[in-house]
Amino acid sequence: MNLLVLIDQSEFLPHVSYVFRVLSSIYQCKLKVLCHDARTEADLGEAQVVISYGDSMPDIQERPHLHIRKSHLFGEHYLHRASLPRRPLAICEGVPMIYLAEGSEACTEFSGQRAETSIDVVASAFFMLTRYEEQFVTETERDPWGSASPRAQLACKEGCHKRPIVNEYFALVQKWLAQLGVNLNLREHWAPADMALCLTHDVDRIRRFRFLPPVRGMLRAWRRPGGRIQAGRMLQDFVLTRIGLQRDPDRISFERILEIAEQNEMRGTVFILADGSRYSIDALLLAEWVRRAARSGFELGLHGGFSTSTDEEKLRQQKTRLEQALQTGEIVSNRQHYLSARYPETWRNLQAAGIRYDSSAGYRHSVGFRCGICHPFHPFDVQEGRVLDILEIPLIAMDTSMFGHAEFSTSEAMLELENLIEQTRRFHGVLTVLWHHNSLYRDEFPTIADVYERFVGNIRQQASSYTLRELAERWNDADACTW
Numbered sequence: 001m002n003l004l005v006l007i008d009q010s011e012f013l014p015h016v017s018y019v020f021r022v023l024s025s026i027y028q029c030k031l032k033v034l035c036h037d038a039r040t041e042a043d044l045g046e047a048q049v050v051i052s053y054g055d056s057m058p059d060i061q062e063r064p065h066l067h068i069r070k071s072h073l074f075g076e077h078y079l080h081r082a083s084l085p086r087r088p089l090a091i092c093e094g095v096p097m098i099y100l101a102e103g104s105e106a107c108t109e110f111s112g113q114r115a116e117t118s119i120d121v122v123a124s125a126f127f128m129l130t131r132y133e134e135q136f137v138t139e140t141e142r143d144p145w146g147s148a149s150p151r152a153q154l155a156c157k158e159g160c161h162k163r164p165i166v167n168e169y170f171a172l173v174q175k176w177l178a179q180l181g182v183n184l185n186l187r188e189h190w191a192p193a194d195m196a197l198c199l200t201h202d203v204d205r206i207r208r209f210r211f212l213p214p215v216r217g218m219l220r221a222w223r224r225p226g227g228r229i230q231a232g233r234m235l236q237d238f239v240l241t242r243i244g245l246q247r248d249p250d251r252i253s254f255e256r257i258l259e260i261a262e263q264n265e266m267r268g269t270v271f272i273l274a275d276g277s278r279y280s281i282d283a284l285l286l287a288e289w290v291r292r293a294a295r296s297g298f299e300l301g302l303h304g305g306f307s308t309s310t311d312e313e314k315l316r317q318q319k320t321r322l323e324q325a326l327q328t329g330e331i332v333s334n335r336q337h338y339l340s341a342r343y344p345e346t347w348r349n350l351q352a353a354g355i356r357y358d359s360s361a362g363y364r365h366s367v368g369f370r371c372g373i374c375h376p377f378h379p380f381d382v383q384e385g386r387v388l389d390i391l392e393i394p395l396i397a398m399d400t401s402m403f404g405h406a407e408f409s410t411s412e413a414m415l416e417l418e419n420l421i422e423q424t425r426r427f428h429g430v431l432t433v434l435w436h437h438n439s440l441y442r443d444e445f446p447t448i449a450d451v452y453e454r455f456v457g458n459i460r461q462q463a464s465s466y467t468l469r470e471l472a473e474r475w476n477d478a479d480a481c482t483w
């Protein structure tokens with residue numbers, strides 16, 4: 001289906017085009033975006049449906065036409081605080097809406113083949129996808145690793161951070177067009193499955209036991225109901241590991257990750273630190289593991305270390321060091337340690353350092369959709385006004401946000417994960433999950449280990465499993481097309 005988008009402001013053509021480009025990577029349509037006065041009769045003739053965006057509604061005859069009235073984001077205050085949304089957000093057709101057209105009630109009116117709405121889904125989607133608000137975050141609103149804290153993020157403050165609201169905005173467009181008689185269908189990127197799964201594992205540590213017994217871990221176990229046996233086993237493991245009669249639990253749990261993946265015919269991406277802060281990448285121990293992971297079809301990626309989020313040279317050096325140590329070819333995927341990121345600088349920086357695929361855009365304090373979307377997307381640099389080549393595959397759930405920041409029980413965590421699976425499947429999206437290998441040490445983390453095995457068992461029938469690289473290559477091949 002040919003979708004023609006007309007806008008009335010040439011200076012924001014790249015910005016508005018970007019939002020529709022993301023929409024057309026998710027829905028089956030071919031796209032052309034033009035300034036209203038640059039359209040030709042031929043363009044109109046080939047379009048099956050027209051969406052216009054701006055202050056006034058152009059006169060379009062003989063084809064379905066949706067007009068979206070613009071809000072105050074794309075205007076004289078763009079990149080200034082006055083362009084930020086007003087709170088609390090209105091709920092429009094069940095969805096929290098970040099921007100509405102000036103001075104109007106939220107409404108969508110239909111008349112024959114035409115519809116006009118004051119619900120500005122374009123600016124609202126742009127705001128979330130680009131992390132627009134993060135331009136205005138002050139140093140006191142950042143966490144110790146430089147990322148915007150939840151209190152500086154609108155979706156967290158409004159309590160809608162666990163919903164893929166950009167996907168919900170696009171679903172509103174789909175619904176309005178359906179009322180005009182136009183069917184916009186989701187693409188089948190992951191056929192025969194309805195959704196994709198990206199399992200990822202950050203290697204933050206390679207040895208559980210060092211010189212002293214794990215007193216804090218044992219105390220935590222001791223306080224758990226029935227945890228005294230586990231505390232005793234931890235002490236036993238420590239002694240046996242130290243005298244060389246047993247392998248370190250971090251090593252066993254890494255192998256467990258691979259075993260679980262093999263049993264369920266899945267694979268994943270392992271991100272490795274190359275800054276020397278936690279371990280040496282030349283360690284024999286690590287080399288053995290990663291070779292086995294690579295043989296099992298796992299992808300090896302870079303775990304960008306401290307301060308690389310804005311330091312291109314440092315990131316490039318770490319990437320080169322990892323490539324030289326692993327000897328498994330070019331490293332193309334990255335996740336920032338502690339999800340440390342300042343947008344859009346971090347995206348720009350990763351791209352300049354030669355990273356092609358990133359999966360750092362997620363929340364540390366909670367599961368959820370930091371960019372409002374459950375699909376891969378090319379980020380847009382709001383400061384330079386251009387689309388970047390790097391592909392972001394947003395992180396949606398991680399073990400530490402469920403069990404570190406909130407102390408979930410098995411059933412609470414399973415419910416949270418089921419909810420994310422449901423939302424991702426509804427939009428044929430990608431569920432990217434981070435599980436640290438060391439949380440599979442059962443005596444220390446029985447709940448986290450249990451939830452992981454149950455989750456993988458549940459999702460195997462519902463999702464196609466990919467490494468980050470495989471998923472990104474598949475996505476880029478089928479990316480938005482124009483006519």
Ligand SMILES: [Zn+2]
Nearest residue numbers: 202204337338
């Ligand atoms: Zn890390």
